[in-house]
Amino acid sequence: MSELLLPPEHRYAKIIKEKLNEDGSELSILNLGPTHPATHGIFQNILLMDGERILDAEPTVGYIHRAFEKIAENRPFYQITPLTDRLNYCSSPINNMGWWMTLEKLLGVEVPKRAQYLRVIVMELARITDHIICNSILGVDTGAYTGFLYVFQFREKVYEIYEEICGARLTTNMGRIGGFERDWSPEAFRKLDVFLEEFPAAWKEFENLFERNRIFIDRTVNVGPISAEKAVSYGFTGPNLRAAGVDYDVRVAQPYSSYEDFEFSVPVGQSGDTYDRFCVRNAEVWESLSIIRQALAKMPEGNEFHADVPDYYLPPKEDVYTNMESLIYHFKIVMGEIPVPVAEIYHAVEGGNGELGFYLVTDGSRTPYRLHFRRPCFIYYQAYPEMIKGAMLSDAIVILSSLNVIAGELDA
Amino acid sequence: MALDTTQIQDKLTETFGSAVFQYQQEKDIFSFEVNADKITAVILFLKNDETTRFNFLTDLCAIHYPENEADRQFAVVYHLHNWYENIRIKIKVYINGETPEIKTVSSIFLSANWMERETYDFYGINFIGHPQLKRILNMDEMVSFPMRKEFPMEDGGRTDKDDRFFGRTIDNC
Numbered sequence: 001m002s003e004l005l006l007p008p009e010h011r012y013a014k015i016i017k018e019k020l021n022e023d024g025s026e027l028s029i030l031n032l033g034p035t036h037p038a039t040h041g042i043f044q045n046i047l048l049m050d051g052e053r054i055l056d057a058e059p060t061v062g063y064i065h066r067a068f069e070k071i072a073e074n075r076p077f078y079q080i081t082p083l084t085d086r087l088n089y090c091s092s093p094i095n096n097m098g099w100w101m102t103l104e105k106l107l108g109v110e111v112p113k114r115a116q117y118l119r120v121i122v123m124e125l126a127r128i129t130d131h132i133i134c135n136s137i138l139g140v141d142t143g144a145y146t147g148f149l150y151v152f153q154f155r156e157k158v159y160e161i162y163e164e165i166c167g168a169r170l171t172t173n174m175g176r177i178g179g180f181e182r183d184w185s186p187e188a189f190r191k192l193d194v195f196l197e198e199f200p201a202a203w204k205e206f207e208n209l210f211e212r213n214r215i216f217i218d219r220t221v222n223v224g225p226i227s228a229e230k231a232v233s234y235g236f237t238g239p240n241l242r243a244a245g246v247d248y249d250v251r252v253a254q255p256y257s258s259y260e261d262f263e264f265s266v267p268v269g270q271s272g273d274t275y276d277r278f279c280v281r282n283a284e285v286w287e288s289l290s291i292i293r294q295a296l297a298k299m300p301e302g303n304e305f306h307a308d309v310p311d312y313y314l315p316p317k318e319d320v321y322t323n324m325e326s327l328i329y330h331f332k333i334v335m336g337e338i339p340v341p342v343a344e345i346y347h348a349v350e351g352g353n354g355e356l357g358f359y360l361v362t363d364g365s366r367t368p369y370r371l372h373f374r375r376p377c378f379i380y381y382q383a384y385p386e387m388i389k390g391a392m393l394s395d396a397i398v399i400l401s402s403l404n405v406i407a408g409e410l411d412a
Numbered sequence: 413m414a415l416d417t418t419q420i421q422d423k424l425t426e427t428f429g430s431a432v433f434q435y436q437q438e439k440d441i442f443s444f445e446v447n448a449d450k451i452t453a454v455i456l457f458l459k460n461d462e463t464t465r466f467n468f469l470t471d472l473c474a475i476h477y478p479e480n481e482a483d484r485q486f487a488v489v490y491h492l493h494n495w496y497e498n499i500r501i502k503i504k505v506y507i508n509g510e511t512p513e514i515k516t517v518s519s520i521f522l523s524a525n526w527m528e529r530e531t532y533d534f535y536g537i538n539f540i541g542h543p544q545l546k547r548i549l550n551m552d553e554m555v556s557f558p559m560r561k562e563f564p565m566e567d568g569g570r571t572d573k574d575d576r577f578f579g580r581t582i583d584n585c
Contacts, residue, residue, distance in 0.1 A: 062549035069534075070558060074565045105439060232468060235523025253498050344438050346471070346491055346502065357471055359489070372473040374491075382526040411549060 012048045012056070027055065030393070034063050038141055038397045041407025045384070045396070052393050057385035061378075065411040072371040076336025077103055077177070078314070080371070085171035087375060088409040090133050091126035091352035093162070093174050098349035100175045101256055102358040106345045107177065107312060112304040115179035116258040117295045121192070122165065122174065123257070123349075124288040124295075128199075129155045130352030131239075131281040131288075134404040138278055139210060141401040142219045147209045154199050161195065164188035178313045179306030192296075200289060207282050220275040224387045224399030231272060235379040238354025240403060243280045244272030250350040262294045277402040312338055336366030353377055353404050377409040415497040417442040420464055427457060434504075441491075443502040451488075451505050452515045458492060458501075459520060466492040466501065469517070472527035474535045478509070478561045485509025486537060490517070513538035534559035 016027045030047040033039035042063035048056040068083045075083075084095040097119050104111060111119075132155050136148040159169040164187050166174040175181070210216045226236070231244040241248060249266045251259040267283035269276030306313055314333055319326035332338065342364045348357040357374030384403065388396040417435075420442065424432045432454060434445040446454050458466040471491040478485060484506040493500050507514050516539040518524040528539040529548040536557035539545055547554065556563060 062547075062551070065549040067558065070565055230522070233522040235469060235521070235527075248495055253495070344443070344502070346441055346500070348470070355470070357491075359471060359473065359491070361475060370473075370475045372471065372489075374471040378526065378530070379523055382523070 012046065012058075015048065015056075025050075032393075032396065034060075038400070040137070040400065040405060041410065043381075043405075043407055043410060047388075047393070047396070049393070054388050054391055054393065054396060057388055057396075059381065059384055061381065061410050063411065064407055068373065068412045069371055072368055074367055076334070076366050077338075077340075077368075078334060078336075080368075081173050081175070082171065084373075085173055086408050087373060087412060088130070088352055088356070088377070088406045089170060090406060091130035092170065092172050093122045093126040094130075094349060094351050095356060096172060096174045097123055097257065098347065098351070098356050099358060100177055101349065102345055102347040102360055103177050103312075105347050106341065106343055106360060106362065107309075109178050109307050109309050109312065111179055111257070111307050112300075113258065114300045114302060114304045115306055117261075117299050118180060118184060118305065119175075119257045120259065120262070120295045121292050122162075124291050125158050125161060125192075125195075127288050127350075127352050128285050129158045130404070131285050134352075134401070135210075135278055135281050136206070138220075138274075138398060138401040139216070141397050142216055144210070144213075144216065147206050150209075151202055151206050154195065154202060157191070157195050157199070161188055161191045164191060176306060176313050178309045179304075181314070182316070183303050183305040189296075192292075196289065196293065200286075203282075203285055211279065211282070217275065219394070219398055220278060220402070221273060222271070223274045223395045224391065224402065225271050225273040226383065226387055227272060230383070230386075234383040236354065236383070237376050237379070238351065239280045239284060240272075240277055240354065240380060242267060243269035243276035245270050250348050250355050254348065256347075256349060259291075261298065262291045264291050274398050274402040281404075338366075340364060340366070348374070351376060353406070353409065354380070373412050375409045375412055377405050378412070381405050381410055415463065415465075415494065415499055417499075420458075420499075420501065423461065423463060424454070424457075428454060438502065441500050441502050443504065445504050445506065448505050448507050448514050451490075451503070452517055452520065454503070455490065455492070455517050456520050464494065465496050466494045468493040468495055469521035469523050469527075470500070472517075472524055472531065474531045474537055474559075476535060476559065476561045480506075480509075482510060483508050486512045486535060488514055488531065488537065507537070511538075512536060513540055515540050516542040518542055533557070536560070 012029055019027050028049045030049050032047055033044040034042050044060040046058045047054050072080050072083060081096055081099060084099045085092040087095050132151050136151050139147040162172050163169055164185055166172050226244055228244045228246050231241050245268055247266045247268045252266060264287045267280050269280050310329055315326035315329050320330045340362050343362055345360045346357060348355050354376030359372040360368055361370040363369040387399055421435050428450055431447040431450040432444055436443055458464045470493045473489055475487045486507045486509060488505045490503040516528055518528060528542055531537055532545050533547040533550050534557060
């Protein structure tokens, strides 16, 4: 049977044959994915199974590879933002902001404090939605659908806030070099206040639903553990690394966008298992809420939402339609005629999944000479086969779920 | 005492002499070049030395410079991070364009395994000693290495996006 699934020269086919000769029992091959409800995206795992136990695994990625880096080499900087949206689409504002900050570092643009605080609020909202999706779907993968339905409505509420800020919901394309496209409306702040008021109680209930649930604990504790040393060597960052007990967080290590102004702790786990990953994300949501509240409380007076850099900042649309100067600036910026220094830049932000880095090489032309995305998902998905070896098939599902692998970021 | 860039430079000069050169501070990252044959030794040293302690390989990728001389047509770029002192460095290694090959660092950092596969997939750089150097994002049957500059994304005959039409060349920036 297994020979029908894999060509005879595949190493698993060979193993199956040898094993059959030894004791008469037959191992089997299972294709987990590419399109399977539990793979959270389009990627495949070829599993070598002994009954329900996984002996070995071979991951295959690249099913939605869209050549972002190649496309980026052919586009002016403003046209690259939509590419960053589609990396980790569960928290696209973080990707957007990371990209703008990379350009601001390149161009030496100083962003006003108020715009930085607004960015912090958006990035933390994005982190919350990212964790809502990851943890609630982990619940679904263990058979608990209620929690998912219960907290998912709050992702909707965050998307409504995005809508007020920029008009888009999922692929937000939010921001400009130097700040935002427009100031936040009073309605955006009102929706944010409602969210801050209603969400904590729901999240508390969500935590209660899982964290002391016997079935959930049985399914996740000591499932897919990874040691701190291994996690560092595999290049883990973000909640997956912190669950293993390492308190590395880009927001603390190299603060950007005024993160140094806020007080927050970095939750860490101990054993690096699925349960710890779940709990670390839960705890991070509370920290994000605290950061948002602090940012609102400390928000500088005024309405500065962008830096005064006419060479890089796209003029408002109403000016473009009525003012010749603005039209010319708009044209020059969109066509990529803004002066760009020759440089090599690396900038990292703490994405929903971990360190999201942009390595940008410019040669003075209107497009990047080279742009490399350091995608956290891609980096740590290679540890997945090792994490599921020896586990049951049902464990492989929850381990994958707790790693929060997003196909868009994995393949880029 | 906090680690500073002169210490890193002194250590490397002391141990590897002229094989490590072109030290410079690029914005917030200390950068230097390393001769291709010494890269594994340098990275191993930077990781294990009790002063430098670069414990984390942040990123690994390549760049194609077709205009360069034959020996410097590809660059492999390593970003390392010392989490104890919170210092990042960037290492650039230029390699030959005819036979692009360099030793793997996947035995030093497990994370390098897939990053090197990705770099091979896009640029055709052979990482000597890599345990499983095969394509990762593109399909196995593919024969070209698409991120090389000789594969333009659009029709080469198109001139509407030529920089000269916007009054700018590499020389006047």
